[in-house]
Amino acid sequence: MREALDPWQFVTAAYAIGAITTLAMVAGSWLSMRRAEKRRDKVREIQ
Amino acid sequence: MTGTGLRAKHQRLVLLGVALAVLLVAGLLAAWALRNQASYFYVPSEILAKPPEADRSVRLGGMVVRGSMKDAPDGVTVNFLVTDGKQQVPVRFAGIRPALFVEGSGVVAEGHWTDGLFTADNLLAKHDEKYTPREMQGMTTDQAHKAIAETK
Amino acid sequence: MHGFANPARFLRIATWATPLCLIAGLLIASAALVWGVGFGPADALQGDVVRIIYLHVPTAWLGMMGWSSIAIASFVEIVWRHPLAGIAARAAALPGAVFTALCLITGSIWGRPAWGTWWVWDGRLTSMLVLLFLYFGYMALAGATQHDEAPGQGQGRMAAIFGLIGAVNIPIIHYSVLWWNSLHQPPSLSVSGVVTGTGPMATSFVVPLLTSVLGFTLIYTGVVLARMRMILADSQAEARLRRKAMAAQARSGALAEGW
Structure with a gap:
């Protein structure tokens, strides 16, 4: 009695989680940076 | 002014509480891992x-x-x-x-x-720290390294 | 205001370095993953499941790298009161925590087919989980004190001190597999093993793995730069608003004595 698991299911799951999380982190950090810099520039314009 | 000041202080207190709770959990986990000399x-x-x-x-x-x-x-x-x-x-x-x-x-x-x-x-x-390609199965790690060196 | 002289120089470089790091990192990491997963060899013992390594090792490296950045930046913040250092430490926390979580998740997914278990309380896995909790604690502390005027002073220092103390865990993670019997195997990569090609890991695994590590490190650098720019822009905007409020109050004659 030996366990037989499909390795590709585990590989696919790991890469799906990894890709989604990494891309979400990159996009989130980039967008919040752009938002913060836009706000700063707007605040500077108003005298 | 005082209202937001109080709320900020309250928020800070809650966050400090969370930080302390997290530290406690981390410490307990470490102690759990270190039983039997870890x-x-x-x-x-x-x-x-x-x-x-x-x-x-x-x-x-x-x-x-x-x-x-x-x-x-x-x-x-x-x-x-x-x-x-x-x-x-x-x-x-x-x-x-x-x-x-x-x-x-x-x-x-x-x-x-x-x-x-x-x-x-x-x-x-x-498993150990060795990673050997499947094509070289049956060879020892040294043999595999020799095979790699020869094909270079 | 002397602190804003250096942030100006930082912004000049970060403006082009941020997108460069992110794009180059995403390209290199994707190429390495396609290479390793699609065309790399399967392991003689583990088979195809070994391909998780091209994600697991870079995330583990960056989880530890993240806290090392926090510790070094915190040290600079405490000793030299450099305003950018406090910002850098805060910026490194989220990517560090995300990569630590990814390391734990991918390790768990790898552990099920390779070891026969999703999780064990051995030294390596537990110390890595402690690192994740340390990140949570750091982020809560940094969030609680981020509105202080100057980094490196007053409550802002608490996060920095916490960052330094937490660094104790980094060598524990590294040596956990050598000090104690653990289910996790000892390190496969070493400088001498990689340079001479005689390490325990065959070169056909090492090359795509190191490429992936390079790609993810660039992504990490890009995210830290982006978050530094975000924190900097927020504090600049707040400083400007505060000055304006003070000026308006002074004009209306409502002078508070404390000023």
Whole structure:
């Protein structure tokens, strides 16, 4: 009695989680940076 | 002004509370891991030198001795020897074996030590730090490295 | 205001370095993953499941790298009161925590087929989980004190001190597999093993793995730069608003004595 698991299911799951999380982190950090810099520039314009 | 000031202070207090709780959990986890000098398992020479009580659940780790794996007639039970290079002890296990549990490879068995036999309730496969391409299966690591060097 | 001289120089570089790091990192990491997963060899013992390594090792490296950045930046913040250092430490926390979580998740997914278990409380896995909790604690502390005027002063220092103390865990993670019997295997990569090609890991695994580590490190650098720019822009905007409010209040004659 030996366990037989499909390795590709585990590989696919790991890469799906990894890709989604990494891309979400990159996009989130980039967008919040752009938002913060836009706000700063707007605040500077108003005298 | 005072309203937002109070709210900010309150928020800071809550966050500090969260930080402290998190630290406490981290500390407890560390203490949990550090029990038994933080070793995850006994090796055969340790279990022979200082046998644990029969009712205590312990882990035994080592290499499965080549040629020692014997299937019992019931088709579920397997007997094998585990070694740490100095001593070896017999192990019995009945159940589903992990795919990477093979002779000459590492194993961690969870179970009980009774009268010179380790009865395992669960088997975990432990692999070493070596990674060898499947095409070079059967070669030793040194042979594989030679083969790689020759094809360069 | 002397602190804003250096942030200006930082912004000049970060403006082009941020997108460069992110794009180059994403390209290199994707190429390494396609290479390793699609065309690399399967392991003789583990088979195809070994391919998780091209994600697991970079995330583990960056989880530890993240806290090392926090500790170094915190040290600079405490000793030299450099305003950018406090910002850098805060910026490194989220990517560090995300990569630590990814390391634990991918390790768990790898552990099920390779070891026969999703999780064990051995030294390596537990110390890595402690690192994740340390990140949570750091982020809570940094969040609680981020509105202080100057980094490196007053409550802002608490996060920095916490960052330094937490660094104790980094060598524990590294040596956990050597000090104690653990289910996790000892390190496969070493400088001498990689340079001579005689390490325990065959070269056909090492090359895509190191490429992946490079790609993810660039992504990490890009995310830290982006978050530094975000924190900097927020504090600049707040400083400007505060000055304006003070000026307006002074004009209306409502002078508070404390000023």
